[in-house]
Amino acid sequence: MSTLLLTKSTSNYTELLSRVKAAGLLVKKPSFYIIRLAVISVIASGLWVAGGFIGASALDEALVIGFAFIIAGLLGVLGAQYGFIAHEAAHRQIFHNNKLNDWAGLFLANLFAGLSYGFWMRKHNKHHQKPNQIGQDPDIAIRVLSFTVESRDEKRGLERWVSNRQGYLFPFLLFLTGFDLLLDSMQALRRKDRSIGIRVLEFGLMVVRQTAPYVIMGLMFGWLWAIALWLFMMMVFGFFMGAAFAPNHKGMPLVAREAKLDFFERQVLTSRNIRGSWLKDNLMGGLNYQVEHHLFPSMARPNLKRAHAIVSAYCADKNITLVEMGLLSSYKAIVVYLNKVGLSGNTDPFVCPMVADMRPRS
Numbered sequence: 001m002s003t004l005l006l007t008k009s010t011s012n013y014t015e016l017l018s019r020v021k022a023a024g025l026l027v028k029k030p031s032f033y034i035i036r037l038a039v040i041s042v043i044a045s046g047l048w049v050a051g052g053f054i055g056a057s058a059l060d061e062a063l064v065i066g067f068a069f070i071i072a073g074l075l076g077v078l079g080a081q082y083g084f085i086a087h088e089a090a091h092r093q094i095f096h097n098n099k100l101n102d103w104a105g106l107f108l109a110n111l112f113a114g115l116s117y118g119f120w121m122r123k124h125n126k127h128h129q130k131p132n133q134i135g136q137d138p139d140i141a142i143r144v145l146s147f148t149v150e151s152r153d154e155k156r157g158l159e160r161w162v163s164n165r166q167g168y169l170f171p172f173l174l175f176l177t178g179f180d181l182l183l184d185s186m187q188a189l190r191r192k193d194r195s196i197g198i199r200v201l202e203f204g205l206m207v208v209r210q211t212a213p214y215v216i217m218g219l220m221f222g223w224l225w226a227i228a229l230w231l232f233m234m235m236v237f238g239f240f241m242g243a244a245f246a247p248n249h250k251g252m253p254l255v256a257r258e259a260k261l262d263f264f265e266r267q268v269l270t271s272r273n274i275r276g277s278w279l280k281d282n283l284m285g286g287l288n289y290q291v292e293h294h295l296f297p298s299m300a301r302p303n304l305k306r307a308h309a310i311v312s313a314y315c316a317d318k319n320i321t322l323v324e325m326g327l328l329s330s331y332k333a334i335v336v337y338l339n340k341v342g343l344s345g346n347t348d349p350f351v352c353p354m355v356a357d358m359r360p361r362s
Contacts, residue, residue: 013264013295016314020296025307029300033085033094037108044078047071048216055220068221072229075213076178076236077283082112083241084285090121092298106198110205113237115181118202119188128297132270133255139245140254143180144173146341147254167339171331174246178238182210240283247274247330248290251337252323267294268315273324276305280327291322 020026051071054064085094089105092098102117109117123138130136134148146152146163155163162169185206189199213233218226252270255261261269274280274288281288286301289308293299299307315322325333 012318012320013262016264016295016311019310019314020299020307023306023310025303025310026296026299027303028094028096029302030095032300032302033088036081037085040078040081044075047074047078051217051220065221065225068217068225068229069232072217072233073236076233076238077240079113079233079237080240080244081285082108083115083237084244084287086113086115086117087120087124087285088301090117090124093300106202107205110202111209114185114206114209116185116188116202116206118191118194118198119185122188122193123184128294130255131266131294132249132252133257133259133266135257136255139249145170145338147250147338149341152341164342166342167335167337170335170338174239174242175235176238177242178234181238181241182234244284244287246334247327248272248287250334251330264295267291268320268322271323272330273308273322274327274330275324276308281305288327 048071051068054067054071057064059067086105086109088094089101089108092101094104095101105121106117109115109120127137127139132140134140140147141151144159144162145166146155152160152163162173166173189203214226214230217229220226221229249270249272252272255266255270268291271290271294273291274284276288286304287293289304292304292307292311295311296307312322312324314320
């Protein structure tokens with residue numbers, strides 16, 4: 001890639017950043033997160049109280065268990081909401097004080113979402129540095145999914161069988177996301193790049209988060225039903241986490257391992273926005289504004305929608321490709337892409353020619 005193009009792209013980002021700053025969109029909004037956490041916590045507490053009343057009621061057992069699964073599913077959704085806010089704390093979106101962000105993220109991730117904050121920080125920071133870059137982005141190095149034919153061909157056994165059918169299986173695999181994140185979190189706590197005290201604290205909080213719901217559900221509905229309810233809660237939690245993150249980059253252009261791209265190109269051309277609505281903005285934790293999130297990772301969620309108007313107008317003015325589509329259309333694109341990789345017998349045609357076809361043009 002030429003020096004001229006890098007210079008233009010760099011000046012593009014500098015100009016865009018100045019517009020966003022002038023609009024006051026890099027100001028923190030701690031009140032938004034405090035109110036949101038309070039609302040989520042009140043709803044979660046209400047669900048647990050309702051579960052206690054239902055479990056002690058004289059209703060038919062089948063009806064009781066039916067309500068129990070509804071409550072467990074809603075708790076899974078709320079667990080994902082805690083996870084989204086922990087993700088925002090990791091990006092320093094909530095408070096001006098970085099230590100306060102870290103402590104908030106640690107407790108929200110470990111105690112309320114049940115995942116290791118340290119693991120998430122390492123993994124997600126690498127993703128933001130080089131999104132969709134082969135051999136660099138951990139989000140395209142997943143156990144059972146293959147984003148290139150080479151990756152598929154390296155897999156063996158069950159992983160290879162799944163990769164060959166990954167497009168068809170993708171909606172169902174989302175339900176396993178929570179278990180995969182939990183396993184990765186447990187494995188990550190063995191790493192020695194964090195103090196032993198922090199690792200012990202993370203482990204303790206995660207144990208409380210994963211065992212307390214089972215114990216409470218066991219007391220309410222019986223120990224065997226509690227196993228099924230805990231599994232269902234984890235499946236719903238994982239589905240919402242995976243369904244919010246997957247549309248952002250999956251099926252977008254991959255970057256060759258040795259490619260050199262500047263920050264602006266890398267973030268815009270490998271990210272996909274999902275057309276927003278009040279419901280999507282809330283259920284997806286603001287991640288539907290993925291381009292803006294990658295360009296301004298410390299931007300508070302309430303400002304992303306306004307930033308999107310500035311970014312989309314800027315890209316249109318500069319003739320820069322910004323991909324935006326509906327949520328269902330994005331899932332369709334992912335399924336088609338994964339099936340092409342899984343079913344293809346040729347060299348990978350899906351490391352898209354982004355430099356040729358999607359390069360910013362002034």
